[in-house]
Each structure stands twice: as structure tokens, then as C-alpha cells.
Amino acid sequence: MEGVDVEAMTRSDTILRVEELQTTFNTDEGKVRAVRRASFSVERGKTLCIVGESGCGKSVAARSILQLVQHPGVIEGGSIHFDGPRGAVDLTTLDPYGAEIRAVRGNDIAMIFQEPMSALSPVHTIGQQIIEAIQLHRDVTRSEAYARAVTLLDRVRMPDPEKRLASYTFELSGGMRQRAMIAMALACDPQLLIADEPTTALDVTTQATILDLLRELQREQDMSLILITHDLGVVAEMADDVAVMYLGRVVESGPVGEVFANPHHPYTRGLLASIPRIDPERAHRRFAIPGNVPSAMTEIQGCAFQDRCPFAIPGRCDVDRPVTLEIGEAHGVACHLFDGDDAASPEALPWLGVEDDYAPSHVGVDDEVQESVVLDVREVDVHYPVHGGLLQRRIGTVRAVEGVSLSLRKGETVGLVGESGSGKTSFAHTLVRLHPPTRGVITLHRDGREPLDVVHAERGELRNLYRSVRMVFQDPYGSLDPRLPVREVIGEPIDLLTDVTRRERNDRVGDLLDVVGLSPDIATRYVHAFSGGQRQRIGIARALATDPQVLIADEPVSALDVSVQAQVLNLLERLVAERGLTMLFVSHDLSVVSSLCDRVVVLYAGEIVEEARSTSLYRTPRHPYTEALLAAVPVPDPSVKRNELPPLQGGVPDPANRPAGCAFAARCRYATERCRDERPALREVGDARVACHHAEELELVGASA
Amino acid sequence: MTNxxxxxxxxxxPTLIAVSFVAFAVITLPPGDYADTYVLAARQSGQVVTPEQEQAIREFYKLDRPWIVQYWDWTSSIITRGDFGFSFQWDLPVNELIWPRLAMTFVVSFSSLMLVWIIAIPIGVYSAVRQYSVGDMLATIFGFIGLAIPNFLFALVLMYVSFRYFGASVGGLFSPEYINAPWSFAKLGDFLGKLWLPMVVLGTAGTAGLIRVVRANLLDELKKPYVVTARAKGMRERDAIRKYPLRIALNPFVSSLNDVFVQLVSGATIVSVVLSLQTTGPLLLEALRAEDMYLAGSFIMMLSLLTVVGTLVSDLLLAWLDPRIRFR
Known part of the structure; x- marks a missing residue:
């Protein structure tokens, strides 16, 4: 009797139970085992977060649920029990092209994706796509579907829903696109929503609003949610349960509080340790898991994590595949450290390895020592003309950067922070003359040589500029030529900008590879063979090739996994210290900037709104925008209630149509009449520069960590 | 959009003005003129042409004037009266010569083009959706063979086959008895019976090429995330492919429609010569050889105009199909 009751209970509480799922891609090169006997389950009305680095099979596992794995991928084994409105069914038994699975897709289980720009059709309006989703599963007329689409957009807090139905994806901002995607997924009131990295491509502020929205919708609709992410901050904020995936297997799972408070698996512990923390004092060392996720084509004997695990037990971890052990209430871990008689206690384990032995000991440049200015920017504007009309005459101006003054001192790392559209990248590009500034003076000071006028530099001088100021780009895939071997990629600036022989150049490339922690042997290989983190190291080596004074890093880690981010940040920090480099670090993520930069400059709508030393900026922000940016950073601790500030809505104003007063006024909680009418000047407030009328009166909330 | x-x-x-100028200049560029060609032909047939007569011909056709004046006369009469000048060689106004030819060329080209699209697009889609299947391999083999065979050779083979095994009179678009007959159902039937040969010959290479284009474009689009989204909505595979990736895969095809416009009137010259079709290709070839300058110039103008118009139409069509272009 008791057994029956328990079964009935679990049936109704668990909406989806995935057991021993195996999904394999049979490619010409061999079998790619993306999912290797993964098991997890989702409780009704709860959120399961699946977390892990890229290449761990999270997305493939999620797509397997709806049988969306395309040829040559096949579900080779396991079961997916879905307890839907039409009774329980094992989804793996359904024909992937059949009517039964189609009745589940978009109806009982809906899915949203990472890049709403490419996941929505570029040639159909938002309305066409949402209405189609409704009519696929509901027998309603077009006008009824239209009315429902308006309701849906309204429910995802899309401003002006009727107008947006007629919009195309490219007319919307990233956040609005993701809202449209969510509205489409909600079209038929699904019982389970699968969200595959829904905020990875978004700004921190937009991420906060989207996560907020998902949480609310879930509560309103009593919907279950599978959220795939590599960001443990997001997990801490969203999850009821967590499943940590590594190379196609779930290595640890359990309730979020339990997993964060009492992590067992060395991989879970490594991921937790490598989360970027808001840490302007640099009290903590930045941890990183050494090595990379092995290719999904490797046949693994024993535990997949053994080669990155410092605790691997020879003769055991490389022989037997660890089984999942119950170590607490619904808390399971698949690791040999905890089975058998000699089971280890997680408290006794040290946290997973530091990347190298460099510890950031100095906190930037001493206040006392007035170091010499290397790059001096005075009142720079960057404007782009807007053309239109019959004769394509100039009809407007995009003011990407307005009146920015900033000086970078020798050996200093300065963070440049703002949302997309704030003018960060335009400004960074101007410093290396990728765009000429419309107005202003930029001077590069060099040891024992004439200062260089960056704005008017020509030919020879420009060569000197390119040699002295180098960039590291955001996308390590797009910024390295796939047709060149690594040696040529790194050697190109040496050939172009210096006069050394080929032999010397190749020696230098070898040294550079060594400096960035890669083997000099890889010089003859092509970049496609490397992971994102390795590519970014190659990008850094290329930036260092001409022995520059200034490094401009444009979001160098935002495309990387958390565990790899720490490796690259450690490397940059070490290089800056060892080589006496000056670095401008551009990012939208304040937590990344905090532990690296001496000073932070916050940019909004092309203007500096706050500039302060990191330590004071994070503790006592003086501009409401800085406060909002800090509040948007997810706190990687499920026990800490997030900052009570409502997430920042809307976006940066159109730079072609800037409001008259303070550019931030429309989104500011504290804005007054004066803010809307009068443009605040950047002025000294305490030890910071702030552009806010109310900087003195406001008591703003700093970072909670 | 109106803007x-x-x-x-x-x-x-300005484009058309420049084209007409260059076209006229190029035609008058070779040494000699129609008077030389005429005298040469006359002497070969044993007639005696005195220098005075030669000069008279030259004056009659105004060939002794500077070419810029000839150019001006020609273009201004086109614009004011729609008069494309006079063909020396045929002794007829250019207008009377080219319009029937253009109509015939249009019919032949248009029907072969339709054949190409009707065959190539579905095969291309099949090849992409079932990549590396047996059907895809066969389409690929057919495609490459079709691309590799020279059209004129294929025309000769087909002519031989239809003559040898079907006893059909070959060449031309009409049987001899209908050439000068007025239009009737019998003449139409005869025409349609003749039309298939140039249609097939002209269509093969185009079909082969288009299959590859459709296949490649669609393969790119099939990998896009919005296809997964469409499936995740619960769409039928067939509907999902037709509505999303196929729609977008046809964009590059639309943007190449301007070439099609030119093909429609230029007529494949070599094939037309081999099949002795009454299309524009052979006429233009002869006109150029005989230095029949107004006829040749008019053809070139016509082709240029259609290129320019075709480009405009295909751009407008593309803007209508693809909002990303429309909104820019």
C-alpha cells in the first residue's frame, strides 16, 4: 500500500524524468558522444538549472527532450518520461517527425534559445511568428490569435505590444527580442519551458530584467522551467534544483541551497570557486579549473573529469565509471572520492587549483606616486552622420561618444563599463584610430620620445601608434584569421610594424606563446583546433607581439566560460604587472572589472557618468546608473537575497536623439524635474568624478559582497 | 521606399547615356564602315562599283559625317520618335527587324527558364534536405554532366536523334510550310512541337547550375537556429522548411534575376545558330560582322536597358521579400 502511494506521489510531483539519456552524433570522423547516460528530473512548478562549461552536452540534452536533435544525431538510449496533460509518455519512443511529438512541442513543452536574433526568422514579423505558434496548437481564428498575441506580448512586459507585433527582429533591442521569443514560447501555456542560455548574449542589466520576468511568469503560470546556463550567479538566483553536467553526464545534482553550501564533486567545487566576485580589494585569489573539457569524441575509461582533477585516485578513477551516490536529501554525486570505506569529507578537500602561482599582491598604482600619464584623452567626441532623403543628404548625427576626457597612467588598469549602446567600443576604437574622433585631442606619451598626436598621426607615426597601443578583441573566433597558422596570426603585426628577420620573428612568436601559457609547438597549427580560451590567449599574444605600452581589451572574456574567464583574467593581470603595461579593460560586467581594475569609468550614452577608484566605486557608488549596474550582477549565493532594487528597465537612449537633460533621467529612480531639463556636468564629488545633480544627497547601495 | x-x-x-555612348563608340571603332562591306560584297559577286558610287552610298547613309554627329542623330531619334534607325544590310527599319525577333527570343527563353525553375528548385530542395542520400548523389551527377556538356554539342546530338528516330524536320522554330503562313492553331501546334528542343537544350545547363545554387543556399539556411525554433513550435517538417529556410534561401536567387532579364532577350547565340532559331542572337552576330551599325547598336542598347531595368526589378523584389533590405 505504502509503495503505491509513494509512486503516485512521485508521479504527480515530477513532470519530467530523464534517465540514462544517451545522445550521439555519428559523424564521418567518428561518434560524438554529446550526452552520456545523463539523468535528471524536473519537479512540477520548479526550476531546474543545468550548469556546466561549453561542450558538456547541456544543450544537446535539452534538445533531446523534444527530439530536436537533427541528423546525424540520434538518441541511442535512455528514457524521457513526461507527465503531461495527456498522460505520461516516454518521449524517446515517439517518432521525431510524427504528430505525437509535434503535439508536445510548443504546446506542452516550449523552448527558448540563446540568440533571439538568429532563433527568430529575420523575414517574418514578431506577430506572424507568435500567431503561427498559437494556431499550430489552438483551433482559433486569426483575429483571436492576434488578440492572444497582444496579450502575450503584454504579459512579457513588451512596451507597445500592438506596434511590436508588426516589427521585425532587427528593429528590436536584444532584451525585447528575447521577450518576443518568450512570448512565442508561452503561446500555448506550456507546462514546461526549456530555456537554453537565454541571457548569455545579453547585458547584465537586460539579463536581470529577463530573469525577473521568467521568475514571475513561472509563478503566475505554475510552469516548470529548465534553465541551461554556465553562470552560477544565475543558478543561485533562479534554481530550485541544480544538475551539474560534465562531458555528457550529470556529476552532481540536488537542491540549490544544498549544492552551493555543501558541494561535493571537485568539478562543482571548481565551478563555484571560479565565479567572478565583486572584489575590488582583491582579497581573494581568482580560481580557475586547469585544462579544458575533453572533446566529446574521446572514449572515456572511468571518470571523465580525472585529467583535470587533483584528487584523482589512480587505479580507480581511471578504471571504473563512478556511479551516482545519494549523499543527502535528493543530493547525488558521481565521484569515487565519496564511495567506499575511505570516503572523503568535502570539507577536508581544498578548493580546486589556482591557474598559476601568480597572486595579485599589489593593488594598482599608489595614490602617493603620481605616475606619468601614458595615454591622455581630452574632450573627445565621436559622431557618425546619418544620411537620408532623396539625395542622401546628412539628416542627423549619431553621438556615440561625447566630451570624454580620461588619462591612463603607466602601469594602471582602468575599467570602462556600460551597457551595449553606451559608446564603449566606439571610444576604444578611437584610441587606436579605427575611427577618427570628430573633436578632441588624444596624446600618447612615450619614454624619451616626442608625444604622439593620435588624432593627426600619419603613416610613420601611425605605425608607431599601432605598435604602442594594441587591442584584444571580444570574439576569439571572429578576430583570428582561420586561414593562417598561429605563427602568422601572431607574427603579422611584427612583420608589418617592426623590422626584424623572419627567424627572429619566429623566435619571438615562440616566446610569446610561452608567455601566454601555450606550447610553442602549436605555432604551425591553425586556430580552429583551439578552444575559446586558447584562442583568446593567441589573441593576447598577438596584442603583445610588438611590445606595446598600452593594451585595449574590448570585452576579452565575455565570450568565454566562467572557468576559462578566470584563466584569461589571471593572465592579463600578470602580464600587466610583469610588463608594466597600461590597460583599458572594456566590459559590461562589473564583477569582472572589479577584481582587475584600479579605476573604473562608467559610460552612459557616450558620456562619462562616474569615474572612481574601484574600491570606492563598488562600496559607495555615487551615480544611480552605477548603482543599477551593480544591482544587476547576479549574486552567486542562493542564501543571500538579491538586492531589492527593481531591475533597470528600457535601454540606453538613441544616440541620434539624445534627451535634453540627463541622459539617464528616463530610467533613473531618483530623477527630478531638474534632471530632465538640465544636463549635469561631470564634477568632483569626494574622491570621484560624477555627472549627477544629486550626487551629494543620494545614499546609494553598493555591492553586497 | 518611394525615395x-x-x-x-x-x-x-546617366547609366543609359553612358552605355549608349560606349556601345556606339565600340561599334564604330573597327576600321571601315558599311559602305566598305557593301562594296566588297558587290565586287565579289562581279559587279563594278566606282569610287563615286561608293561615295554616294556613304553620303546616302550619312556615314561620312563625324561619328559624334551620327551618334546624336541616332539617339535623338530614339528618344523623340522611338526610331532606332535603319538597317543597311536588310534594307529595313531596325524597328521592323528587332521586335519580332525579340518576341520570339522572349518566348523561347521564357519557356526554357520556366522549365529550369520547375525542375531545378524542387530537386535542389530535395538535395539539401536529404544531403548525401542516393537521390542527392544522382542530382549531383546529373548536375555536373549538365554543366559540363557544351550546349551546342547537346543541340547537335538532339537534332540528330530527333531527325534519325522521329523523322522530324530539324532546325528553326517552324516547319518550312508554316514559315510565312499566318498564325493558326496548326501553326501554333507546329511551333510548340519545335519549341521543346531549344527549351531542353537551353535549359539543361541552367537546371544543373540552379540545382547547385538552391542546394548550397538551403544547406546554409537549414543550419540556422530559427529552423530549430520552427520545429520546437511543433511545425511539420515540410511546412517548417518551406516557410523559413527555403524562403530565405531563395533571396540570393531573386537577387540574380537581373541576369535572367538579359538572358530573356539576348538568346543563346551559338545554340540559336546551330538550331537556326529566329532569335536575336544570330541577328546581332550578323549585324556586327556586316558593320550594320544601327541594328547592332539598337540590340546592344536594348540589352543594356533590360540589364538596368532587370537589376532594378530584382532589387525591388528583394526588398519586398526581405525586410532587412527594405528597412535600410
Whole structure:
């Protein structure tokens, strides 16, 4: 009797139970085992977060649920029990092209994706796509579907829903696109929503609003949610349960509080340790898991994590595949450290390895020592003309950067922070003359040589500029030529900008590879063979090739996994210290900037709104925008209630149509009449520069960590 | 959008002026003129042409004037009276010569083009959706063979086959008895019976090429995330492919429609010569050889005009199909 009751209970509480799922891609090169006997389950009305680095099979596992794995991928084994409105069914038994699975897709289980720009059709309006989703599963007329689409957009807090139905994806901002995607997924009131990295491509502020929205919708609709992410901050904020995936297997799972408070698996512990923390004092060392996720084509004997695990037990971890052990209430871990008689206690384990032995000991440049200015920017504007009309005459101006003054001192790392559209990248590009500034003076000071006028530099001088100021780009895939071997990629600036022989150049490339922690042997290989983190190291080596004074890093880690981010940040920090480099670090993520930069400059709508030393900026922000940016950073601790500030809505104003007063006024909680009418000047407030009328009166909330 | 259209129409004017100028200059560039060609032909047939007679011909056709004046006369009469000049060789106004030819060329080209699209697009889609299947391999083999065989050779083979095994009179678009007959159902039937040969010959290479284009474009689009989204909504595979990736895969195809416009009137010259079709290709070839300058110039003008118009139409069509272009 008791057994029956328990079964009935679990049936109704668990909406989806995935057991021993195996999904394999049979490619010409061999079998790619993306999912290797993964098991997890989702409780009704709860959120399961699946977390892990890229290449761990999270997305493939999620797509397997709806049988969306395309040829040559096949579900080779396991079961997916879905307890839907039409009774329980094992989804793996359904024909992937059949009517039964189609009745589940978009109806009982809906899915949203990472890049709403490419996941929505570029040639159909938002309305066409949402209405189609409704009519696929509901027998309603077009006008009824239209009315429902308006309701849906309204429910995802899309401003002006009727107008947006007629919009195309490219007319919307990233956040609005993701809202449209969510509205489409909600079209038929699904019982389970699968969200595959829904905020990875978004700004921190937009991420906060989207996560907020998902949480609310879930509560309103009593919907279950599978959220795939590599960001443990997001997990801490969203999850009821967590499943940590590594190379196609779930290595640890359990309730979020339990997993964060009492992590067992060395991989879970490594991921937790490598989360970027808001840490302007640099009290903590930045941890990183050494090595990379092995290719999904490797046949693994024993535990997949053994080669990155410092605790691997020879003769055991490389022989037997660890089984999942119950170590607490619904808390399971698949690791040999905890089975058998000699089971280890997680408290006794040290946290997973530091990347190298460099510890950031100095906190930037001493206040006392007035170091010499290397790059001096005075009142720079960057404007782009807007053309239109019959004769394509100039009809407007995009003011990407307005009146920015900033000086970078020798050996200093300065963070440049703002949302997309704030003018960060335009400004960074101007410093290396990728765009000429419309107005202003930029001077590069060099040891024992004439200062260089960056704005008017020509030919020879420009060569000197390119040699002295180098960039590291955001996308390590797009910024390295796939047709060149690594040696040529790194050697190109040496050939172009210096006069050394080929032999010397190749020696230098070898040294550079060594400096960035890669083997000099890889010089003859092509970049496609490397992971994102390795590519970014190659990008850094290329930036260092001409022995520059200034490094401009444009979001160098935002495309990387958390565990790899720490490796690259450690490397940059070490290089800056060892080589006496000056670095401008551009990012939208304040937590990344905090532990690296001496000073932070916050940019909004092309203007500096706050500039302060990191330590004071994070503790006592003086501009409401800085406060909002800090509040948007997810706190990687499920026990800490997030900052009570409502997430920042809307976006940066159109730079072609800037409001008259303070550019931030429309989104500011504290804005007054004066803010809307009068443009605040950047002025000294305490030890910071702030552009806010109310900087003195406001008591703003700093970072909670 | 209206602005865009107006701007494009304005741009057409200088383009056409430049084209007509260059076309006329190129035609008059080779040494000698129609009078030389005429005298040469006359002498070969044993007639005696005195220098005075030669000079009279030259004056009659105004060939002794500077070419810039000839150019001006020609273009101004086109614009004011729609008069394309006079063909020396045929002794007829150019207008009477080219319009029937253009109509015939249009019919032949248009029907072969339709054949190409009707065959190539579905095969291309099949090849992409079932990549590396047996059907895809066969389509690929057929495609490459079709691309590799020279059209004129294929025309000769087909002519031989239809003559040898079906006893059909070959060449031309009409049987001898209908050439000068007025239009009737019998003549139409005869015409349609003749039309298949140039249709097939002209269509093979195009079909082969288009299969590859459709296949490659669609393969790119099939990998896009929005296809997964469409499936995740619960769409039927067939509907999902037709509505999303196929729609977008046809964009590059639309943007190459301007070439099609030119093909429609230029007529494949070599094949037309081999099959002795009454299309524009052979006529233009002869006109150029005989230095029949107004006829040749008019053809070139016509082709240029259609290129310019075709480009405009395909751009407008593309803007209508693809909002990303429309909104820019």
C-alpha cells in the first residue's frame, strides 16, 4: 500500500524524468558522444538549472527532450518520461517527425534559445511568428490569435505590444527580442519551458530584467522551467534544483541551497570557486579549473573529469565509471572520492587549483606616486552622420561618444563599463584610430620620445601608434584569421610594424606563446583546433607581439566560460604587472572589472557618468546608473537575497536623439524635474568624478559582497 | 521606399547615356564602315562599283559625317520618335527587324527558364534536405554532366536523334510550310512541337547550375537556429522548411534575376545558330560582322536597358521579400 502511494506521489510531483539519456552524433570522423547516460528530473512548478562549461552536452540534452536533435544525431538510449496533460509518455519512443511529438512541442513543452536574433526568422514579423505558434496548437481564428498575441506580448512586459507585433527582429533591442521569443514560447501555456542560455548574449542589466520576468511568469503560470546556463550567479538566483553536467553526464545534482553550501564533486567545487566576485580589494585569489573539457569524441575509461582533477585516485578513477551516490536529501554525486570505506569529507578537500602561482599582491598604482600619464584623452567626441532623403543628404548625427576626457597612467588598469549602446567600443576604437574622433585631442606619451598626436598621426607615426597601443578583441573566433597558422596570426603585426628577420620573428612568436601559457609547438597549427580560451590567449599574444605600452581589451572574456574567464583574467593581470603595461579593460560586467581594475569609468550614452577608484566605486557608488549596474550582477549565493532594487528597465537612449537633460533621467529612480531639463556636468564629488545633480544627497547601495 | 525608387530611377538616366555612348563608340571603332562591306560584297559577286558610287552610298547613309554627329542623330531619334534607325544590310527599319525577333527570343527563353525553375528548385530542395542520400548523389551527377556538356554539342546530338528516330524536320522554330503562313492553331501546334528542343537544350545547363545554387543556399539556411525554433513550435517538417529556410534561401536567387532579364532577350547565340532559331542572337552576330551599325547598336542598347531595368526589378523584389533590405 505504502509503495503505491509513494509512486503516485512521485508521479504527480515530477513532470519530467530523464534517465540514462544517451545522445550521439555519428559523424564521418567518428561518434560524438554529446550526452552520456545523463539523468535528471524536473519537479512540477520548479526550476531546474543545468550548469556546466561549453561542450558538456547541456544543450544537446535539452534538445533531446523534444527530439530536436537533427541528423546525424540520434538518441541511442535512455528514457524521457513526461507527465503531461495527456498522460505520461516516454518521449524517446515517439517518432521525431510524427504528430505525437509535434503535439508536445510548443504546446506542452516550449523552448527558448540563446540568440533571439538568429532563433527568430529575420523575414517574418514578431506577430506572424507568435500567431503561427498559437494556431499550430489552438483551433482559433486569426483575429483571436492576434488578440492572444497582444496579450502575450503584454504579459512579457513588451512596451507597445500592438506596434511590436508588426516589427521585425532587427528593429528590436536584444532584451525585447528575447521577450518576443518568450512570448512565442508561452503561446500555448506550456507546462514546461526549456530555456537554453537565454541571457548569455545579453547585458547584465537586460539579463536581470529577463530573469525577473521568467521568475514571475513561472509563478503566475505554475510552469516548470529548465534553465541551461554556465553562470552560477544565475543558478543561485533562479534554481530550485541544480544538475551539474560534465562531458555528457550529470556529476552532481540536488537542491540549490544544498549544492552551493555543501558541494561535493571537485568539478562543482571548481565551478563555484571560479565565479567572478565583486572584489575590488582583491582579497581573494581568482580560481580557475586547469585544462579544458575533453572533446566529446574521446572514449572515456572511468571518470571523465580525472585529467583535470587533483584528487584523482589512480587505479580507480581511471578504471571504473563512478556511479551516482545519494549523499543527502535528493543530493547525488558521481565521484569515487565519496564511495567506499575511505570516503572523503568535502570539507577536508581544498578548493580546486589556482591557474598559476601568480597572486595579485599589489593593488594598482599608489595614490602617493603620481605616475606619468601614458595615454591622455581630452574632450573627445565621436559622431557618425546619418544620411537620408532623396539625395542622401546628412539628416542627423549619431553621438556615440561625447566630451570624454580620461588619462591612463603607466602601469594602471582602468575599467570602462556600460551597457551595449553606451559608446564603449566606439571610444576604444578611437584610441587606436579605427575611427577618427570628430573633436578632441588624444596624446600618447612615450619614454624619451616626442608625444604622439593620435588624432593627426600619419603613416610613420601611425605605425608607431599601432605598435604602442594594441587591442584584444571580444570574439576569439571572429578576430583570428582561420586561414593562417598561429605563427602568422601572431607574427603579422611584427612583420608589418617592426623590422626584424623572419627567424627572429619566429623566435619571438615562440616566446610569446610561452608567455601566454601555450606550447610553442602549436605555432604551425591553425586556430580552429583551439578552444575559446586558447584562442583568446593567441589573441593576447598577438596584442603583445610588438611590445606595446598600452593594451585595449574590448570585452576579452565575455565570450568565454566562467572557468576559462578566470584563466584569461589571471593572465592579463600578470602580464600587466610583469610588463608594466597600461590597460583599458572594456566590459559590461562589473564583477569582472572589479577584481582587475584600479579605476573604473562608467559610460552612459557616450558620456562619462562616474569615474572612481574601484574600491570606492563598488562600496559607495555615487551615480544611480552605477548603482543599477551593480544591482544587476547576479549574486552567486542562493542564501543571500538579491538586492531589492527593481531591475533597470528600457535601454540606453538613441544616440541620434539624445534627451535634453540627463541622459539617464528616463530610467533613473531618483530623477527630478531638474534632471530632465538640465544636463549635469561631470564634477568632483569626494574622491570621484560624477555627472549627477544629486550626487551629494543620494545614499546609494553598493555591492553586497 | 518611394525615395529609394525615385533615386534608383534617376540613377538609370546617366547609366543609359553612358552605355549608349560606349556601345556606339565600340561599334564604330573597327576600321571601315558599311559602305566598305557593301562594296566588297558587290565586287565579289562581279559587279563594278566606282569610287563615286561608293561615295554616294556613304553620303546616302550619312556615314561620312563625324561619328559624334551620327551618334546624336541616332539617339535623338530614339528618344523623340522611338526610331532606332535603319538597317543597311536588310534594307529595313531596325524597328521592323528587332521586335519580332525579340518576341520570339522572349518566348523561347521564357519557356526554357520556366522549365529550369520547375525542375531545378524542387530537386535542389530535395538535395539539401536529404544531403548525401542516393537521390542527392544522382542530382549531383546529373548536375555536373549538365554543366559540363557544351550546349551546342547537346543541340547537335538532339537534332540528330530527333531527325534519325522521329523523322522530324530539324532546325528553326517552324516547319518550312508554316514559315510565312499566318498564325493558326496548326501553326501554333507546329511551333510548340519545335519549341521543346531549344527549351531542353537551353535549359539543361541552367537546371544543373540552379540545382547547385538552391542546394548550397538551403544547406546554409537549414543550419540556422530559427529552423530549430520552427520545429520546437511543433511545425511539420515540410511546412517548417518551406516557410523559413527555403524562403530565405531563395533571396540570393531573386537577387540574380537581373541576369535572367538579359538572358530573356539576348538568346543563346551559338545554340540559336546551330538550331537556326529566329532569335536575336544570330541577328546581332550578323549585324556586327556586316558593320550594320544601327541594328547592332539598337540590340546592344536594348540589352543594356533590360540589364538596368532587370537589376532594378530584382532589387525591388528583394526588398519586398526581405525586410532587412527594405528597412535600410
Amino acid at each position: 529609394y525608387l525615385l533615386r534608383r530611377l534617376l540613377y538609370m538616366i
